[in-house]
Amino acid sequence: MRIVVCIKQVPATNDASIDPETKRIVREGVKAILNPFDTYAVEEGVLLRERFGGEVVVLSMGPPKAEAVLREAVSQGADRAILLSHRAFGGSDTWATSYALACAIRKLGGADLVICGKQAVDGDTAQVGPGIAAHLGWPQATHVMQVRSATPETLVAVRMHEDGYDVCELTLPAVITVVKDINSPRVPTLRGRLASQKMEIPVWTPEMIGADTAKIGLDGSPTRVVKTEPPPPRNKASRRITGSPDVCAAELLHELRTRSLV
């Protein structure tokens, strides 16, 4: 089985800031981490490879320093890593990102399964996984909380929904996006870490993946961020309630009733 896991480097949440000029997230000089959901995607890929053989290829699109998260994924058990990096990719929205990742997957010679995280914690869009599936014309299952069974041709996935779950059988190749519940990622071994530091990571350009340059980067992105601002300030008239339990309860109830919330 060839499993491609798409992973993204994201700024550590609390450091988020936006360039007032370009309206894009500032990624320079900000502490960056592997998108938390993608750790589960990598682990699921490694678990499937341990059962079926084959390889786990981790794929990321981003600036050169994004290779750090690829190395991290390799230390977690992925076999090899590819970085899509070039100025022309810059400013890609989820449409253009999923297009570029789909081109890279084709260039790899396809895959049996593509695994993404449920969403990236910077943009919180959850759009890239289904986008890749659409570009490749493959079936998809999102919010996967369990891979119930798999063969080299099919995969049975349990999808989480607001009011329960459902189970679907996908004919491979397919794309799944995973939530945290799906597994517990292993801790990388020291040997894995050392090996990952030495690994060569090829860098692919738009030309190498046969991407249409009109479909990548800022120009290939249908969406434009036109304004960014801090969220509306929270009402600072916060209230503190102390005292005996019955007084606390009564005062809270009073607050809720005045606001017609109970």
Next chain:
Amino acid sequence: MRLNPAVARGAFRNVWVVAEVLSGHIQPVTHELVGAARALADVRGSEVWAIVLGSGVAGQTGGLIACGCDAVIVVDDPAFAAFNDEAAARTLVQLIDKYRPESVLCGATTCGRALIPRVAVLADCGLTADCTGLAIDPDNGDLLQTRPAFGGNIMATIRCSNHRPQLATVRPRVMKALDADPRRTGRVIREPLTPDPSDALKRVIEVFHSTETAVNLGDASFIISGGRGLKGPEGFNLLRQLASRVGGAVGASRAAVDAGWIPYAHQVGQTGQTVQSKVYMACAISGQIQHLVGMQSCDLIIALDKNPDTPMMQIADIAIVGDLFEILPELIRQIPAT
């Protein structure tokens, strides 16, 4: 579709709402979006259409018209008995090609967020996820889509000027439904599902809906969440009792989920769900940033903690200092059961 001399902006009209259908029923978020769509369409002097893909849903169109739709397209087919992203996306793209809406709104639910990105790629148009604010440029129909990013630390406004239609998923409970007016009239358009060989590539083989395990944090207006201070699974019974008194849902911090006290579907935060309820009551949750990013956009935040200095107690609108095992039973006692 990308706009160019051959594909003119003016060829796209009306605001569509893709109905959220769960277990055969149109969900409240649909009516909220119809309310939002009505306001946008009125600015543009255009119509609101709802698109209902489901099985046995044909009888439910009246409610949509009553709350603001001018037309409802129904594709009633057993293939939509379960959530079938591929067939639904293909069908929506066919309908978009045929009727050319200017904007398409859909709930930012697990289904909506799986389906619409697929549509965006197939129809070659822009998509903004998880909008909390929508406005429209009266002249050219550009949607101004506002959404939180970085867990609510930043609000971004997004425009898609060169593509039509413009797609947006919108958070439940943010927009307001209009009061139903049974005298309103509208058209019902029935469209067939066009089967496709690719439909065989995915089959939903089991569906498990449960009102008991229903978490539905995205849709809840009152969320009562518990953290490590609940000490064990029994602690969550207190929260459930309180939730049932106020018609709320139960959430949890990662610490409580990781301890196995409550299933992951309840987890709020960076690696759980992002919620935006009217009330969020955090019981014994210290409020680490990974939790805060999932709930800091809620309208009213109540914190209950014995430690007055936690980050959650600092950001809360109402902070109650005390022991939850004493205060919660008292609160439950004081709220009459309904």
